[in-house]
Amino acid sequence: xxxxxxxxxxxxxxxxxxxxxxxxxxxxxxxxxxxxxxxxxxxxxxxxxxxxxxxxxxxxxxxxxxxxxxxxxxxxxxxxxxxxxxxxxxxxxxxxxxxxxxxxxxxxxxxxxxxxxxxxxxxxxxxxxxxxxxxxxxxxxxxxxxxxxxxxxxxxxxxxxxxxxxxxxxxxxxxxxxxxxxxxxxxxxxx
Amino acid sequence: xxxxxxxxxxxxxxxxxxxxxxxxxxxxxxxxxxxxxxxxxxxxxxxxxxxxxxxxxxxxxxxxxxxxxxxxxxxxxxxxxxxxxxxxxxxxxxxxxxxxxxxxxxxxxxxxxxxxxxxxxxxxxxxxxxxxxxxxxxxxxxxxxxxxxxxxxxxxxxxxxxxxxxxxxxxxxxxxxxxxxxxxxxxxxxxxxxxxxxxxxxxxxxxxxxxxxxxxxxxxxxxxxxxxxxxxxxxxxxxxxxxxxxxxxxxxxxxxxxxxxxxxxxxxxxxxxxxxxxxxxxxxxxxxxxxxxxxxxxxxxxxxxxxxxxxxxxxxxxxxxxxxxxxxxxxxxxxxxxxxxxxxxxxxxxxxxxxxxxxxxxxxxxxxxxxxxxxxxxxxxxxxxxxxxxxxxxxxxxxxxxx
Numbered sequence: 326x327x328x329x330x331x332x333x334x335x336x337x338x339x340x341x342x343x344x345x346x347x348x349x350x351x352x353x354x355x356x357x358x359x360x361x362x363x364x365x366x367x368x369x370x371x372x373x374x375x376x377x378x379x380x381x382x383x384x385x386x387x388x389x390x391x392x393x394x395x396x397x398x399x400x401x402x403x404x405x406x407x408x409x410x411x412x413x414x415x416x417x418x419x420x421x422x423x424x425x426x427x428x429x430x431x432x433x434x435x436x437x438x439x440x441x442x443x444x445x446x447x448x449x450x451x452x453x454x455x456x457x458x459x460x461x462x463x464x465x466x467x468x469x470x471x472x473x474x475x476x477x478x479x480x481x482x483x484x485x486x487x488x489x490x491x492x493x494x495x496x497x498x499x500x501x502x503x504x505x506x507x508x509x510x511x512x513x514x515x516x
Numbered sequence: 517x518x519x520x521x522x523x524x525x526x527x528x529x530x531x532x533x534x535x536x537x538x539x540x541x542x543x544x545x546x547x548x549x550x551x552x553x554x555x556x557x558x559x560x561x562x563x564x565x566x567x568x569x570x571x572x573x574x575x576x577x578x579x580x581x582x583x584x585x586x587x588x589x590x591x592x593x594x595x596x597x598x599x600x601x602x603x604x605x606x607x608x609x610x611x612x613x614x615x616x617x618x619x620x621x622x623x624x625x626x627x628x629x630x631x632x633x634x635x636x637x638x639x640x641x642x643x644x645x646x647x648x649x650x651x652x653x654x655x656x657x658x659x660x661x662x663x664x665x666x667x668x669x670x671x672x673x674x675x676x677x678x679x680x681x682x683x684x685x686x687x688x689x690x691x692x693x694x695x696x697x698x699x700x701x702x703x704x705x706x707x708x709x710x711x712x713x714x715x716x717x718x719x720x721x722x723x724x725x726x727x728x729x730x731x732x733x734x735x736x737x738x739x740x741x742x743x744x745x746x747x748x749x750x751x752x753x754x755x756x757x758x759x760x761x762x763x764x765x766x767x768x769x770x771x772x773x774x775x776x777x778x779x780x781x782x783x784x785x786x787x788x789x790x791x792x793x794x795x796x797x798x799x800x801x802x803x804x805x806x807x808x809x810x811x812x813x814x815x816x817x818x819x820x821x822x823x824x825x826x827x828x829x830x831x832x833x834x835x836x837x838x839x840x841x842x843x844x845x846x847x848x849x850x851x852x853x854x855x856x857x858x859x860x861x862x863x864x865x866x867x868x869x870x871x872x873x874x875x876x877x878x879x880x881x882x883x884x885x886x887x888x889x890x891x892x893x894x895x896x897x898x899x900x901x902x903x904x905x906x907x908x909x910x911x912x913x914x915x916x917x918x919x
Contacts, residue, residue, distance in 0.1 A: 353584065363618045378579050385583045397574060445565045468566040469573070474533050482804075483904065489533070493524045500558055507558050 342392035757914020834862020867897030
């Protein structure tokens with residue numbers, strides 16, 4: 326009888342990764358739970374879809390490689406996100422992402438949306454890129470990966486109050502950057 | 517309760533992080549303040565746009581298939597040597613063992629050699645000189661400490677004395693003026709001394725003790741024990757130890773580090789005077805931190821953007837004091853252990869640190885010892901505008917060379 330892995334905790338699933346019989350199924354369940362969060366993070370931090378795909382794939386490959394029966398997993402989401410952060414930072418440091426790539430990519434990402442939605446998405450992405458890295462990380466994890474402040478704090482290894490400050494300051498800064506867009510939008514709607 | 521601005525409260529409310537008791541305050545302000553309403557609308561617009569975009573951001577099926585295929589492969593087998601090398605214990609034992617062997621080799625090369633006098637030279641120092649019975653032994657000295665003090669104060673190293681001859685430190689002068697006969701070490705820290713005449717008379721230091729019988733024909737050679745190293749007044753200690761993390765306050769930041777032999781190694785140089793030593797240390801060990809790096813101005817930003825990168829290992833230097841258990845107390849221990857405790861203050865590239873340590877120096881050889889330490893480390897550094905503190909508890913084992 327096939328085992329139901331969806332009822333297992335993250336720690337139990339992680340420990341099963343080191344067992345050949347359960348490795349694939351346990352990995353599949355962990356992938357199902359966290360792939361979206363990790364993918365969104367890689368995509369929004371790196372911008373470039375090729376880099377994001379590489380970082381995403383490398384994150385899960387590293388997760389598989391880290392599996393060891395000796396390792397006690399206490400906070401799997403934070404562990405996985407730490408791998409993703411380190412991978413993305415490595416890529417940023419090596420490739421020094423260029424502005425041209427980002428703009429090209431922005432048009433590719435938002436092709437399924439309306440024109441207005443495309444516009445706001447691009448502007449938000451560009452505005453995010455102007456923020457300090459830790460503010461951007463925190464906002465991406467909160468806005469796009471839908472993580473709570475405490476989860477972000479654990480993942481980033483900083484106090485919750487720090488995360489709250491980063492997010493609130495970052496969003497304030499975002500609004501300041503996007504203010505011309507909002508003003509123009511108000512004018513258009515008034516007409 | 518923390519006081520937040522209404523704008524901050526709007527962000528917290530939309531994020532689901534605003535406490536319930538503050539929501540009514542926000543709602544009442546929103547009902548009357550148009551600027552706040554506009555602010556709320558803008559924040560909501562950003563949030564909805566992000567949510568809609570996030571829903572469409574999914575890994576492609578091809579990417580998912582590539583990743584899942586990696587899970588179907590069994591974990592790569594590791595070779596025996598790789599497993600042995602990856603073991604921290606094995607690496608530590610190898611490092612300490614290598615250092616131990618090197619220490620013995622260096623110590624045997626640099627240590628003073630034992631000198632044996634030739635028979636003719638020895639005779640020159642013994643019977644012929646002592647045949648002048650009028651001479652009284654007034655003082656017995658070695659270059660490092662008086663022999664009498666050694667005999668009295670060092671029960672761990674009893675001195676074999678000829679039964680027919682009393683202690684050379686005890687003497688009596690009868691009617692003759694005292695002459696001095698000094699015990700001169702024929703080699704530093706060797707086991708042979710010889711009695712020689714000196715021309716300078718000195719006053720007797722003991723009176724009323726029995727007269728020494730003649731030591732006319734017997735060469736007086738006293739076997740002094742090696743001076744126990746612990747009794748040295750001052751010494752230079754150079755040590756190297758491998759450290760292994762026992763606990764870290766932010767374990768989720770930990771990641772595997774390289775298997776470099778240099779990793780998790782601490783080198784210390786200390787100068788010990790009696791029971792206290794001044795110590796300088798330098799270490800390279802695992803201590804995860806976020807380190808700042810200034811990036812160039814991006815996309816028209818007015819100021820350079822500071823980015824933070826995780827760093828698993830850290831260089832640090834520091835200095836401080838160590839206090840050793842006094843020798844007479846340490847002698848009661850079953851083995852030649854010398855417990856100590858110390859405190860260090862130091863700096864790294866990212867911040868400042870403090871270390872506390874307790875340990876034992878096992879004096880296995882006169883010039884080589886083994887250290888066992890339990891160390892606590894606190895590191896303070898900045899992340900953005902915040903001060904962060906991280907703590908670590910580690911155990912160390914190493915080898916110490918004493919000069």
